[in-house]
Amino acid sequence: MKTEKDMREMLRTELIEPMTDSFSESVDAALERIRYNGVRDGEGARAARGEQRAKKRARVVTGICAAALCVTIASCTFALRPELAANIPAINEIVYTLSPEAQASEQTCARIADTVLSVFNSFASGGAEGAGKQFKAGDDWILNRDTYMAAYYLQYIAVREEVIAGVAATFENVDITSIAAGSKAFRYMADVSFDIVLKGGIHKSETARISLEESVSGFRILAIEMLSEGFTEYKALYELYESGSYDAPPKGYSSEEDFQRALALAQEDTGSLDANIANYNAMLAALERAMADFGAHVGTGDNAVEVAARAEQITGLAAELMYRYWNARKTGEMPELSDIMERTADTDLFFYDLQLMIDKVNMGYLSRLTTVDKGSAMIRTDYGDTVDVYVKTRIDYGVGQAFKLTVEKRGDKYIIVGYDSPWDDGVYRRLKGLADEYVNGGMERTEANKKAYEELFAEAERFVAEHPEYLIKND
Numbered sequence: 001m002k003t004e005k006d007m008r009e010m011l012r013t014e015l016i017e018p019m020t021d022s023f024s025e026s027v028d029a030a031l032e033r034i035r036y037n038g039v040r041d042g043e044g045a046r047a048a049r050g051e052q053r054a055k056k057r058a059r060v061v062t063g064i065c066a067a068a069l070c071v072t073i074a075s076c077t078f079a080l081r082p083e084l085a086a087n088i089p090a091i092n093e094i095v096y097t098l099s100p101e102a103q104a105s106e107q108t109c110a111r112i113a114d115t116v117l118s119v120f121n122s123f124a125s126g127g128a129e130g131a132g133k134q135f136k137a138g139d140d141w142i143l144n145r146d147t148y149m150a151a152y153y154l155q156y157i158a159v160r161e162e163v164i165a166g167v168a169a170t171f172e173n174v175d176i177t178s179i180a181a182g183s184k185a186f187r188y189m190a191d192v193s194f195d196i197v198l199k200g201g202i203h204k205s206e207t208a209r210i211s212l213e214e215s216v217s218g219f220r221i222l223a224i225e226m227l228s229e230g231f232t233e234y235k236a237l238y239e240l241y242e243s244g245s246y247d248a249p250p251k252g253y254s255s256e257e258d259f260q261r262a263l264a265l266a267q268e269d270t271g272s273l274d275a276n277i278a279n280y281n282a283m284l285a286a287l288e289r290a291m292a293d294f295g296a297h298v299g300t301g302d303n304a305v306e307v308a309a310r311a312e313q314i315t316g317l318a319a320e321l322m323y324r325y326w327n328a329r330k331t332g333e334m335p336e337l338s339d340i341m342e343r344t345a346d347t348d349l350f351f352y353d354l355q356l357m358i359d360k361v362n363m364g365y366l367s368r369l370t371t372v373d374k375g376s377a378m379i380r381t382d383y384g385d386t387v388d389v390y391v392k393t394r395i396d397y398g399v400g401q402a403f404k405l406t407v408e409k410r411g412d413k414y415i416i417v418g419y420d421s422p423w424d425d426g427v428y429r430r431l432k433g434l435a436d437e438y439v440n441g442g443m444e445r446t447e448a449n450k451k452a453y454e455e456l457f458a459e460a461e462r463f464v465a466e467h468p469e470y471l472i473k474n475d
Contacts, residue, residue: 190210317405
């Protein structure tokens, strides 16, 4: 690097004209100014850089303050209206984590109840297919197993009444009887007690726990958990069928036929959620009824065999009884019944009904049958010693009869020790009505039964005597 002396010498030797002393002094002054300006420029740059850094720091501080202010404002806003954060990713979890737990107000509970009612009414009435609008997951609510089972169960309540209890109990509405809800930010947990109301005045009380989320568009359900004992039993029935660990209902029961029909429908995919649920529930109700008939919820092989053998014997007795009954109208003679039915005070009216029919045939009051073939029977309801049966017998015009039998096992076979036909609207009903009147008047049952027969026999004799024109000539 050249020194100041070198530069001065260069200026002197390279200029065309030699520098004067005054010019040399001017150069010295110029160099001094250059040096001074260089120092001053360096200090200015440093000062400028410092000023820029100060401004930058100010901007950062201002940004932080602004951000803090925004967070403060947002926190206040979300604290007052947490539902605004529900659909904002990241923010919603922060708001949820920082928010305290609280009890929902009465007004909020009322709004939750409206949402829940809409869904419960849809489920119970068989309208689950349109329930998605009330769920955060939309139509994908069916992917939540607990909620899906709730939809099945609520629809099952009316189906069960009809299939099990034999009551035409169609769904009417849902009534919420109580609701209590807690909240944390925009999420709620509600315990709801409600009644399923069926036509005919039938109420089924239920409880459920509902998870919900609130956003600016209102409440949406996240999940439903049924808490009732009835649901627990339904779920066990559902899982029993799904596992296949049950014995098929034995033949001879009407519920076995109902189950097979319902099973065929349940195994078809109709393409409609509501139809699939209805068919599946009809099948489960038929299965429940069938299992109740033979008393085997998860039957063992031995039990199933024993029940099937019993059903076969009882249905055979019922079919044979009706065959002999109608064949007596063909032959005009009292059949031998001691091998299948014991005559007691509880079977007396059957014998008198049969005798009165034979009497009328022989009087010409009734026509003689020409065709009588043994038909088939099925057990409608099994109460243990007493069973409701239905028998179809093939006669001239065909006939079906429903009645109750009481049976006892004697050795390796059953025998009938009791008979009643509460659904009969003919002679048996009149006999029973008269006999009951005599019993209520203080008469013994056996004597009352005989007196009832004698009264109706005398009535038939009077008719024949008074109206010979109506008599039938039976060969």
